[in-house]
Amino acid sequence: MERGRMSRATSGRPSELPMRVQDSNRMSMYTTPKSKQPSFGKLNIPKPQSMTSERRTSFFGARTVGASMPRNSTMSGFGGTEKIKDTRPLHDKSFVQQCIRHLHEFLTEQGFPGILSAKMLQSPSTKEFVKVFEFVYRQLDPTFEMPNSKVEEEVPAILKALRYPFVLSKSAMYSVGAPHTWPQALGALMWLIDQVKINWSLSKQELLFSEFCEDSDNIEEGAEYNKLLLEYTAEAYSKFMQGEDTFDDVDELFISKLKKMYNVDEALLASMEEKYRILSDEVERLEKESHTDRLMTKRMDRVKLQADLKKLQSYRSNLEAFKGNLENRASELSYELEVTGSQLESLKREQNELQLLLQNQKFTPADVERINREKRELQQTITRLSKSLEDAQQHQWMEEIALSKVKEKAELKAAEYQKLARKLKLIPVSAENACGNDFEIRPFECGPGSMSQHKTQIQMLLRKLISDVEEENSRLANMKLSLEESSEQVNSNIMDKSNDLKQMREQIRKVDERLDSDMQELAQEEQGWAAEVESVENHLTILEKKVTYGYDEAVQQLKAAQQQYHLVLQETNEEKRTVANNLASVVKTAVDHLSITEKGLEDLHARVQRFGSKAVEEDEAVVQKLRETLKSFMSKASGL
Missing domain, CATH: 1.20.5 (Single alpha-helices involved in coiled-coils or other helix-helix interfaces)
Known part of the structure; x- marks a missing residue:
């Protein structure tokens, strides 16, 4: 972190002004008549604000500000009085019930002291709403105490101080549980809970990086740092006024002093860079291997x-x-x-x-014929019975083959179902999406009746799971739309500030051009006075030659010329001093404007961090994109 600050503070940049060229035409190009010369004491520049610890120009990055610390922001994107339309479906019964469930879970987890039930949260009274609001707000400010009187005015005032983007009217507080007012109050409570979670995540980040920020405020805001920065600025400006456009030696000296002040260990930084490079190569290798x-x-x-x-x-x-x-x-x-x-x-x-x-x-022939006839009938009966036995065996064999094919198809369907269920994390019972339910099909363990009952049970569980997934998808889609709107608003604010920065650069360029033209006019005036002094000296020699003709008159003329010379020299010195004072005021104004701009960027960065922490919980991809955009903008702003 120290190294990042050093790079921001001491990045040796060439001057944004054009290089000075010894050109004889330059004097005539920028010279203006004396009657049209603007007065540096009356430039149309807004008066800068007082340089407090919060407005001072910082070269070492923004500080993390908690959600419970109110501050005055110069940005108009979040602090304006323009009414913003609430895009949340607060009049949708399913959305309201979902918000009530989230509120009940939050209050239960944090140990709400009062009587808590889902029925009470359906249409609470004003007193119950004030208790819930006070409990949630105490997660941000543990010392908060709700006043006994005028709570109808206190709650909207607190939400406005926290920059709640929507309006909760005073009249709505008299009948909070009404069907037309409770969704708005519930939306305000959900927004406040989100702020509490963002504050918790920011406090965890501060604990993670606290060892890198110890005593940084004392160094950056202290007298030693201010003195070093002032010396660096004065020396660089002195060289700039002498005609130099690069300040490498001054930058190197300033870097060495800053390293001594912050006790920078070059060997440690080099080792950390080498370690970072090794870890980056290892991560890249592992990412390549992950594909195969x-x-x-x-x-x-x-x-x-x-x-x-x-x-x-x-x-x-x-x-x-x-x-x-x-x-x-x-x-x-x-x-x-x-x-x-x-x-x-x-x-x-x-x-x-x-x-x-x-x-x-x-035997008689009749007996023989009868016996033969009975024999033929018995043979026909045996033939018929053997044929029916063969048909029965063939039918049994075909039924067994058909049964095996049906079993094989059922096993394939069951295997496909088991594979899809494992892919969706529904099998086994301890899977992530199973929620303790048994989605596995066991076709050969149960009879046909229990199989159909098990199938009906699985279908009911799957329908319930599909409805939950669709509800979660709609909630994520609404969250994505809100994040996209926030991103568009942040981008518009960034464009406005970049336009303001371009205007200030143009003003600084015009002031530099006026300064160059005034310096050239002063040089011409000095040459004119030098020529006049030379003519006076020539006249003095002529008078000395003619001393016999008018010595007293020549002495008086000489004294008058000397007085006029001293007067002109005094006026010239006074004009130089006025120009230097005006130039110092212009530089101070530019530095103040940069400090105000950086403070606004810090406020914007803190707000985007609050929106980004919520996006990390819901949609990490969108937040990563926002952070990269803000990081690039901050690097460009710090480079300016």
């Missing part, structure tokens, strides 16, 4: 292999189940085969018996 992260690739491969392993395990379990079914069926078929074999043996024995009986018995 082998560990991430291996992790993705492992996830894919795990998914394949789960598929194989499920397929194996299905095969085992199918194998078990086949074994059961084989055991049943073997049992049926044994039964059929025993029946076949009994039929064979019966056939043998019947054959014996046939051999021993005589």
Whole structure:
């Protein structure tokens, strides 16, 4: 930080005025008649304000100002009296309910001492609103005490002092809980809570960088620093008046004195620069490697292999189940085969018996025909039954194939769902977006009824999650619009200040041109007086030659000429002194204007920091862009 201050304070810049050239035509170019010469004592320049500790020109950057410290700003972008339209949807019921939830959470986290409920925050009374407002404002100013009387005037006055961009009327304080006034008061409370959070973040930053800023105010605002700065300015201006346009030796001397004053360690600075370069190279290398992260690739491969392993395990379990079914069926078929074999043996024995009986018995042709007919009918019945058995087996096989295909499709759908849920951080239950809910589908653990119930439950949770995401998206879109409007307002203020700076540079250039023309006129007048003195001396020699003709008259003329010479010399010295005083006043005016401009830039920088801290919490990309814009503008302003 010391090094940054040194670079801002002592950056040796060449003079913005044109280089002095020994040209004989320059005198005639800038010479003006004496009757038209402007008076330096009556320049139309505004009177500078008193040089206090807050208005003094600082070459070492802006100081962080807390949100609870009111100050007078010269910027018109935030402190003006122009009414700004509130773009927040305060009459939207969903937005109001969301603000009420945020207010309830903030009060609960900070330990609100009174009775707190969501119903009370729907339409609070004036007394309850004043208690909540006093509690929130005490987060900014712990010593604040709300007066017992005229609280209807005190609350709008406090908001106006804090530069609340919208108007909370006095009449609205008499009926805070009314439907048409409560959203405005709630919006003011949410804005105040945002200011509290910004103040907390700024205080944390001050704690982080406090060791770099210790005793900096005592050095910068002290007599030693002012004396050193005044000597540097006087010596540089003296060389400038002598005709020099660069002040490298003065800058080097000033830098050495500043380093001695701030105890700058060159070796430490060099080591820190080398360390910063090494770390930057390491970060760049890591960023390049992050694009081809082998560990991430291996992790993705492992996830894919795990998914394949789960598929194989499920397929194996299905095969085992199918194998078990086949074994059961084989055991049943073997049992049926044994039964059929025993029946076949009994039929064979019966056939043998019947054959014996046939051999021993005589059949009639009618009996033979009847037996043959029964045999043909039995063969047809066996053929029909075997065909129906084959059809049943074929139908069973086709149904099993269709069932396996349906199972495979269901597994693919479930895998796609699991992959998408893991990508959205919904699985497992401890995931970031799961909120303690189980979004995982387990198709083979439950029956069909429980599966449909689980599917309905997951669909309800997903619909709720989608509605929450859409609500958060709308809130972020509104926040983005407000930040864009703030950025446009800051850019317009920056353009106005840059135009003012250009006008002041033009005025300084005109004053320098007038100064050069006046110096040339003074040089011509001195030459004229020198010529007149020479003529008087010549006349004196002539009078000495003619001393016999009028000695007394010549002595009187000589005295008169000497008196006139001293008078002219005194007037010339007085004019030189007047020109020097006017020039000093012009330089002082320019320095005062630069101090006022830098103070305004400090105020603008502090305000942008307050807006930027909130943007860091919501949208870091937008805030980073604003900070880079402000940093470039501050570097240009410090270079001027």
